[in-house]
Amino acid sequence: MAKTENSEFDIRGVNHVALVCKDMRRTVEFYRDVLGMPLIKTIDLPGRRGQHFFFDIGNGDSIAFFWFPNAPEAQPGIAAPGSLPGSGSLVSAHGSMNHLAFNVPAEKFDSYVERLVKKGVKVSRVLNHDNSPEQVSEDVTDDVYIRSVYFFDPDGVCLEFACWTRELDERDVNFSQVD
Known part of the structure; x- marks a missing residue:
């Protein structure tokens, strides 16, 4: 980045x-x-x-x-997403924490996903975030800027392993989206 x-x-x-x-x-x-x-x-x-x-x-x-x-008990779908991104709604309430992303090295990302699965952690599919209309690519292309995999902790906190795949620059900021 x-x-x-x-x-x-x-x-x-x-x-x-x-x-x-x-x-x-x-x-x-x-x-x-x-x-x-x-x-x-x-x-x-x-x-x-x-x-x-x-x-x-x-x-x-x-x-x-x-x-x-x-x-009080957890409130999935209100104070946190009710499902993992890519498998259902990721909406949570205003003022809530939607997810916490841990930065991991790009070269270790795939092996870390495998390691989570081997440890019995249920993970989302890998999301290769890009600028396409769907905002996700099946493959890692030159347009992919970050790769993500999501999982829940025992209390339903949504966590993410994320890795930047390219340096971000002025092309990545669109002020019309802020209005």
Whole structure:
């Protein structure tokens, strides 16, 4: 991806994104044992209000989870997509987190998809995003700018392994879409 500068703030990436899980042990087993993310910090919240814990996702960035003993149940199709992209509606409510994409190396993408499947993770079909009317190509062409595969964590959080396939430039920004 092309290197661009933020003229307002020296933002260096995502420190962490904080999600809510139903079962800390199950979440640790998925993120640490299935996805291989080191568990780097655990916190018991004061007054037995729950727990907060962090996994290293690389480049100094983290994904964090809260566990609250009395949290409401998940609401797929409202607070998160009800199905994986390519197999149903990806709509979620305003202010919700639709999905979290992890950047992976393009040269390892296909083997990572195979590895997820071997670990028993149900994945979407691979989507080669391009600028065609369908916005997806069956093959990796010169027009494909990112490849994606989607899967759910144990709480229904939609995750993505994504890899840029070419450098983005001014051709990739269409201001008429912003209006």
